[in-house]
Amino acid sequence: MAKVRTKDLLENFNLTLVAGEDGIHREITTSDISRPGIEMTGYFNYYPMERLQLIGKTEMAYFLDLTPEHQKERMEQLCTDITPGIVISRGMEIPQAMLDAANESGVPILHSPRTTTRVISRLTNYLEAKFAPFTAIHGVLVDIYGVGVLITGQSGVGKSETALELVKRGHRLVADDSVEIRQEDYDRLIGNPPPLIEHLLEIRGLGIINVMTLFGAGAVRSYKKISLIINLELWDENKQYDRLGLDEERMKIMDVSLPKATIPVRPGRNLAVIIEVAAMNFRLKRMGVNAAEEFSERLTAMIDQGNDETE
Incomplete structure (x- = not known):
């Protein structure tokens, strides 16, 4: 999990430091933001002091x-x-009492227009992305017609070569070999490449190629929501592969279950x-059109019709 400090908010948002400069290196440990309205009345029994505090018009009045x-x-x-900061x-206009207390205690006061x-919305989204659960998976992530497809399989099965062909067909590479995945919501996985290998693709026999240099900036993406998993495996003559697509296989990554297809x-x-x-x-x-279910319904209808004619 990445560390977030109060100074990171200054660097990423339109905020101005007006007091408590000594505390800008304080660590923020949660994505929750508190509005200390009840605390303004003097009730501090349940004061979440470890959260970033935000004072709006009501609290200030x-x-x-x-x-x-x-x-x-x-x-x-x-x-x-341990209070990481107060955002106004x-x-x-900030009262002098706030400025004096912040300077004395070293709690930064950040001013926003x-x-x-x-x-609240922008800070919460930023902090939740930073504190999201994280993992890494061996595979290739490609954006195909707006669908984030994670291609998995054993080493040497042809994942990178397939990704190269997809890029040639106009799709966009997100990550090759290793995909860093963070769970930004209960049902949302975002994949991105490790900084060291961003835009790079390894092709056995050729070595490392830079996809952005060869195919242009439109051939790569920095991150993408993962929606579908394709697992490549060597053809096994003794294995029965799905030929209709009625039974949807799924794979769980962290807390999110995603549809998965196995391609021999x-x-x-x-x-x-x-x-x-x-x-x-x-x-x-996703738009409600399922070819496998339509075929199954047609087949059932024909069987029923045949039984009626026999009778």
């Missing part, structure tokens, strides 16, 4: 109605040793075209 003594007291309680939204809802590999099979069609068929299924 209540704070300004407090006496100077109560303002000082509330800010001293808000600014703890809407470009509101944006609305409270916009600030042998000479003469154009894997790139097969995977391309698999991606298009996946899109059709």
Whole structure:
């Protein structure tokens, strides 16, 4: 899991540091953001001090109605040793009591001109992406017609060669050999390449090639949501492969279950075209068109019709 510090927010968002400069290296340990409204009333029994604190128009209006003594007291309680920072939204003027308490305790105060809802949304999305569960899988990730297809299989089965053919056919490479995957939501997996091998593809006999240099910037992507898994395996004469597609196989990565198809590999099979069609068929299924189910229904109807004629 990546470490996030308060100074990272300054570098990535339109925020201004106005107080507590000594604490910009404080670590943020959770993606949750707190709005300390109840704390402004003096109730600190359940104060989530480890969270980033955000003060909007409502909290600020209540704070300004407090006496100077109560303002000082509330800010001293808000600014703890582990509080990573306080964000003030809407470009509101910051009372001196807040600035004094922040400078004394070393809690950074970050000023934003944006609305409270916009600030919460952007900061939460950023922090959740940083703290998302993470894993790495041996495989190739390609964007095919907008569908993120993760190609897996044993080493040497032809994953990279298939990816190269897909790139030649106009699709986009995301990662080869190793795919870093983070779970950004309960049902959303995002794949990206390790920085060391970004845009690179290894072809046995040729070595390392740079896909962006050879095919242009439109042939690569930095990240992509994974929607479908294609597993390549050497053809086994004793194994019965699915010929209709009625039984959907699935594979679980972290907490997310994804549809998976196993494609047997042998000479003469154009894997790139097969995977391309698999991606298009996946899109059709999402739109409610399932060729396998339609065939099954037709077959059932013909059998029923034949039985009726026999009777």
